[in-house]
Amino acid sequence: MHLQILLVVVVMACLGAASGQGKSHCKKTCGNVTIEYPFGYDEECYYNSNFLVTCNQTSGKPPVPILGVGTTNIVISNMSMDKGELEILMFVASDCYNSSGSTRRLHATLTLGKIGTDIRVSTKNKFVAVGCDTLAFLRGTRGPRIDVTGCNSNCGRRSLFTNGSCTGVGCCEVAVPEGMSAFKIIVTSNNNHTNITDFNPCSYGFFLKNGNFNFSTNDLREFQTPRMPMLLDWAIGNSTCENATATNTLICKGNSECDRNYTGPGYRCSCKNGYKGNPYIKNDCENINECINGNHDCRHECIDEEGSYTCKCRKGYSGDGKKGGTGCTADQSMVIKIAVGSSASAIFLIVFVNWLYFGLKKRKLMKLREKFFRQNGGIMLQQRISRDKGSGDQAKVFTIEELQRATNNYDESRIIGKGGYGTVYKGVLSDSRTVAIKKSKLADQNDTQIEQFINEVIILSQINHRNVVKLIGCCLESEVPLLVYEFIPNGTLSDHIHNKHKSLSITWDIRLKIAHGAAEALSYLHSAASIPIIHRDVKPTNILLDDNYVAKVADFGASKLIPMDQNEVATMVQGTLGYLDPEYLQTNQLTDKSDVYSFGVVLVELLTGKNVLNFERPEKERNQAKHFLSSLKEGRLLQVLDEQLQQTENHNEIVTVSRLAERCLHVKGDERPTMKEVAMELEGILSSKIQKHPWEKHTLNEDEAEYLLKEPTINVYEFDDGANATSSTFDSMSKQTILPIASGR
Structure with a gap:
């Protein structure tokens, strides 16, 4: 429908x-x-x-x-x-x-x-x-x-x-x-x-x-x-404005006019500027009082007129009085008087306000710096430095201005590294020394932690070992302490291992030299420092290299001082996943053998050239350390080595270092060698004299090296290191519970 x-x-x-x-x-x-x-x-x-x-x-x-x-x-x-x-x-x-x-x-x-x-x-x-x-x-x-x-x-x-x-x-x-x-x-x-x-x-x-x-x-x-x-x-009719005007039929009368913007058909009327009303009724468009409704641009006084308005300047001024026009200009004599008076008043006011502002700001800043200095243990550090005046190198306490000048106010272009514990800037001190300035993310507020931090600054500043990055001093006037280290120009070991072009320049001899240098540093921290230090975050990104590929262990943000009468200390687990000691993960008991395990993982990276963890690899290869041990056991070592090392003739040395890495990676800390023993064995390899240690019962021969670097005919590998370590030892690591890992200081 x-x-x-x-x-x-x-x-x-x-x-x-x-x-x-x-x-x-x-x-x-x-x-x-x-x-x-x-x-x-x-x-x-x-x-x-x-x-x-x-x-x-x-x-x-x-x-x-x-x-x-x-x-x-x-x-x-x-x-x-x-x-x-x-x-x-x-x-x-x-x-x-x-x-x-x-x-x-x-x-x-x-x-x-x-x-x-x-x-x-x-x-x-x-x-x-x-x-x-x-x-x-x-x-x-x-x-x-x-x-x-x-x-x-x-x-x-x-x-x-x-x-x-x-x-x-x-x-x-x-x-x-x-x-x-x-x-x-x-x-x-x-x-x-x-x-x-x-x-x-x-x-x-x-x-x-x-x-x-x-x-x-x-x-x-x-x-x-x-x-x-x-x-x-x-619109009105079909005529244009011109035709309607010519024929006298235009109804736009009085204060209205024909709208020239309208193009037809017909025509329309509109009130003239300054008028409002019905433009189609004669005399209905009435004057708009712009002065009352505020629709004007006068600077001072508005005077309404029929269909418009005028502006008037104040006494002593002349001009059209409009904001968009010439405005109002003062007479010459008045200009001079006003200028002199205004300038004097303005100068006095500016000087006074600036003096007051910068004075209060400086006072507030000084109080804030004093607060941070006390909060970060500055008084304690000064007392320790005063007490230890005759003990060689001292940690210098820098002012915040010194480090701001050194880093161009912490410009982003000066950033040379970022990590879990903070940002590292390259700086140049007033004495032209190039340094690395570490700006930590978190500040320790606990009194015990402050005391430990001060002890660490004092001890690290006194460590003078060629394989440990030298701590020059610190700044305690900011919310978080700033640490100043010597600058190492050649980047991190991680850069050289995992960068395709850089890895070509580190031969087996250089890798062996780097491993030995890092081991010497850790051995020194464990057994030669006045108070033993456990690094707790040993990994390639924390091993720096100078221009001669000398290893420098750095980043002691997670380090722990161990009292002389203790072999271990209970602490919250900190470190980097993949390098963490599985025994430390289970028990929360930190020992020097925890660094040994992490160093073993570093040896694996030096040998394989691959990241320790990569979840894009097949499941059995995701943990490179575990995959390395499995390959070593099955005689497939050659398959996991870095391509550059596969072509070298130093097979005996490579197998010996691989064996050393295996011992470092034992799940039980007691079955691992000490860092001193590791350093000694690496030194022996460097001098081409493989020394026999108490925890090693036989010497590697060429036949055994050849066996480990080939595909085996029988998938059996036994190694007796005095602790009856077999493949089941490392396999048990896969059964360990992975605990949350806290970020360090």
Whole structure:
């Protein structure tokens, strides 16, 4: 069943303005809409019949303004004189199906008179269609031409719907042709909604002014708005401003003028600048008092004039007084007086404020530095330095300004390393020494931890070993202590192992030299320092190299001082995953053998050239240390060696170091050698004299080296190191519980 609604406005020719322009007896409102000339209720109140408005009064309902008479049903919701627009409520066309397939269709039709009428459809509208199986057409009339346009809206999966989007999924829209005086909206369905009846049985099409519709998926189910707001353009007649003026039919009188920005058809009026009102009523455009409403650009005083305003300067000043003009300029004598007085006052005020500001800031900064100095154990450190005056090298206490100058205020370009314990900057001291300045992330606030930190600074500053990075001093005036070390220029061992180009330059002899140097440093820390020191984070990134590839053990942020009367100390587990002693992980008991295990992992990296942990490798190869031991046991050592080492002829030495790494990696700490024994064996290898140690019962021969570097015929490898270590020893490491690893100081 088709229901068609016809909305007609009959446009009549007009030869001149109505004699009743702006009559006082004309009604100005209908409901909540203001009716202004050229629109009106009767012949004396409107310009011509095109602008006739009927106030429709229905019993029990508020009155509604309708454009036209008779069957015309164009409901006006707003009108604008300055824009020449009418907002009307236009019917929504629809096409609905029920479960039996029958249809209920409603077209929407609008006719705005004959060719050349005063009222047309505005291009500020959009033609919109809503539905899941919708084909909407717009058949519009533009003079003698008929234009047809439309859009198609379908629905896919619900996930394709986007609220606010009207691009063809549930909603579509097209632009409106310019100058339409009539149109008909036809909405139909491609598939009679057979596939989506339960979801969206209806389609809708309507005009809508731009920006007044925000599509929602709820519109597909419950679109119950019978009318939507749309805009109509209106103007006076078909003449231009020039023709209307020439024929004396122009109705823009008094303080109104013809709008030259409007290009037709017809013409529009507007109030002149400085006036407001209805430009279509003679003398209704009244003067705007810019001085009262603040719509002026005067600097000091505003004086209202007819259609404009002027600005006045204060006494002693001259000019147009406008902010955008010449402004107000003081007389010469006054300028001098004001300048002198203002300058003196300003200088005094600036000097006083700056003195006060910088004085308070400096005092506050000094107090803050004193607080940090005491908090970080500065007084304790000074007492220790004073007490130990005759004991060789001393730790220097730097000021915060010295280190800021050395690092160019900690410029990012000076960063040479970042780690879990802080950031390291390259700095140049006032005596031209190049140093590395470590800025820690966390500060120790506990008194016991501060005392330990001070002890560590004192001890490390007194360590003078060629394979330990020298601690020069510290700064305690910042929130976290800053440590100053000697600068090592050649980067970390990790860089040289894992960088493809750098690894080519470290031959087997250099690797052996690096391993021996690191072992010597750890041996010294364990057994020769005044108080034994356990490094607790031995890894390639903490072993630096100088230009001659001399190893320097660095980063003592996690180190622990061990009292002389103790072999182990209970502590929270700290370190780096992959290098951690499994026994330490289980018991929380830190011993010097924990560093031995970590050093064994470093030897594995030197031999294989691979990261100790890599979860992208096959499961049995993810832990390189475990894979290395397995390969050593099965006689497949050659397969896991660094490619460069596979080509060397130092097979006996490589196997000997591999055996040493195996002993260092025993799960039980008691079965590992000491760092002193490790250093001695590496020194023996360097001098080509493999020494026999108490914990080694035989000497490696060439046949055994050849066996370990080949694919074995029998997958059995036995090695007796005095502790009956077999493959099951290391396999047990896979059964250890992995504990959380805390970050160090």
